[in-house]
Amino acid sequence: MMLIGVIADDFTGASDIANTLAKGVAPEGGLRTAQFPGIPTAAVSPEIEAGVISLKSRSAPVKEAVSESLDALKWLLDQGCQQIIFKYCSTFDSTPAGNIGPVADALADALNVSGVVVCPAFPGTGRTIYQGHLFVGDVLLNESGMQNHPLTPMTDPDIRRCLGRQTHHDVAHVALATVAQGGAPLRSAFEQETSRYVVADAVSDADLLRLGEALSSAKLITGGSGIALGLPRNMIRAGAKGAASGVLTNVTGPEAILAGSCSGATRGQVDQHALDHPTLAIDVEAVMRGEMGEETLVAFYDAHMGQAPLAYSSGTPDAVRAVQQKFGREAVAARLDRLFAETARQLVQKGYQRIVVAGGETSGAVAQAIAETLGAPAMVVGAEIDPGVPVLTLGNDTPVALALKSGNFGAPDFFVKALRAMEGQV
Structure with missing residues (x-):
């Protein structure tokens, strides 16, 4: 049965998080994962434990992005998913009009949740969040070249402000010191949060694993692929079979x-x-x-x-x-x-x-x-x-x-x- 469902706003991001879910972390490993180009029309194989729906909603009109994301959510819930991830780029690509905020709002409304984590960090590729600000390597997002993006130029590194311009809901922040504590203190920080969204700092894979453990029962998570790093471990420890990842292909054609x-x-x-x-x-x-x-x-x-x-x-x-x-x-x-x-x-x-x-x-x-x-x-x-x-x-x-x-x-x-x-x- 599918346990984790991902709604990705573009295809490369979908591959990225599908890779994260399939690989997992040692010693547990990852989940049996499939990626779908668009919303499937039939039920998934019962062997699949994580499914990633690839949309082209990052640069689509807001209403279209919201509608497609809700359709994807319905299909994933019909497959039995216990946890939904809204995956966007680790450079938070969006404009002041959307699409991250409107899509997140629609998903959170549909699932009736608050205290939703916002964490585009992916330290393995140099994306980190500190004091709510997104860094690419050792420079702020707006100095990384992303300010010249042809479709979604990023001129503000403060994820709280970026998201705040796209939603009428409150955006809170969990600082690195709290994330570093992990365990009960971190879980409590999310459970007691009354704001709709919580931007979480993360500067290492260890931070992402702490966040993953604290979010084991979260119905909705948003972020880059890094936020999924510890989620397969939660599911495997709870009884999911999991599967070896990294199977080599042998395709030699043109x-x-x-x-x-x-x-x-x-x-x-x-x-x-x-x-x-x-x-x-x-x-x-x-x-x-x-x-x-x-x-x-x-x-x-x-x-x-x-x-x-x-x-x-x-x-x-x-x-x-x-x-x-x-x-x-x-x-x-x-x-x-x-x-x-x-x-x-x-x-x-x-x-x-x-x-x-x-x-x-x-x-x-x-x-x-x-x-x-x-x-x-x-x-x-x-x-x-x-x-x-x-x-x-x-x-x-x-x-x-x-x-x-x-x-x-x-x-x-x-x-x-x-x-x-x-x-x-x-």
């Missing part, structure tokens, strides 16, 4: 890499990959004028099969702003999503079996297109490539291996590492 993220990390990874692999820079203006389409990308991949070819639309913040101002932000995003989705669909139809994707919106478009093409909605979580990014597989006879990478995640050589992991070379 490969393609698609990068739609404009983050500094992804741009660096593209530059590193281009040193000894074929790359294609997508001319976004040409795409918007109808002069460049999926046939160009597919021809590029076919011409360089076996060489780890990479096509990318990643650009500098100034270049991205210029294109958005000329054609409109939403129009550019939608057209690139269609380009990457249709390219992926055609590649899978031609027999490509290893697909690496960078960027949340790009990953969502690609994963949905591939799932629809294969008719295989459940994605099996495999070995971890880099922190927060597992190998996912779809299909049975000729499986397709996917890696869905958030823009800021991964080592400089991530793309090559991902393709090797798909072949079982982790």
Whole structure:
């Protein structure tokens, strides 16, 4: 029976938390976890103990994001979930109008809960919260490059203020000193809280494990994937079977890499990959004028099969702003999503079996297109490539291996590492 249900606001975040739940911590390990591209229409296999629904609600209109999240909640509750996690990015990507606050409000109302933890911390990738402020490495969020995000620029590192602009409910804070006590003092801090939300400090995995233990009976939890670190242990100690994680895949078919993220990390990874692999820079203006389409990308991949070819639309913040101002932000995003989705669909139809994707919106478009093409909605979580990014597989006879990478995640050589992991070379 499914015990933990996750509503993720994008596909890379869904992979991230699915990896966390499947891996767990020693000695207990993780839960048998499946990731779903969108809300399933049928009941889940009884062997699945944690289910992650991948939505594209991070940048959707608020009403749409709320409606989809409530539909996902209903399906998860119907599967027997005892605990719901609303998973958003570890950089709290949202605008003053939403979507984190409105979705959290709707879920909390539906579950009739208060004292809901808010913790996007993920120390393994450098995201920490101290005194309610979100850090990326050793700098505040608004100095990390996220202030230049093309869709959700983050200009305030105070999570209390960020969330406070998105909800009419009170936002409280549990400081690191309380979190460090763990046990009864920390549990009591949440149980006695009358505010709707509580931002919790966390600067290490040990803090996340303390939070996980204190939240063992919480009906609703919100945060980045790190907040799920200790939750499988709670369930296994309570009788869940659990399962070994990190199962290696063995997919060796043709490969393609698609990068739609404009983050500094992804741009660096593209530059590193281009040193000894074929790359294609997508001319976004040409795409918007109808002069460049999926046939160009597919021809590029076919011409360089076996060489780890990479096509990318990643650009500098100034270049991205210029294109958005000329054609409109939403129009550019939608057209690139269609380009990457249709390219992926055609590649899978031609027999490509290893697909690496960078960027949340790009990953969502690609994963949905591939799932629809294969008719295989459940994605099996495999070995971890880099922190927060597992190998996912779809299909049975000729499986397709996917890696869905958030823009800021991964080592400089991530793309090559991902393709090797798909072949079982982790």
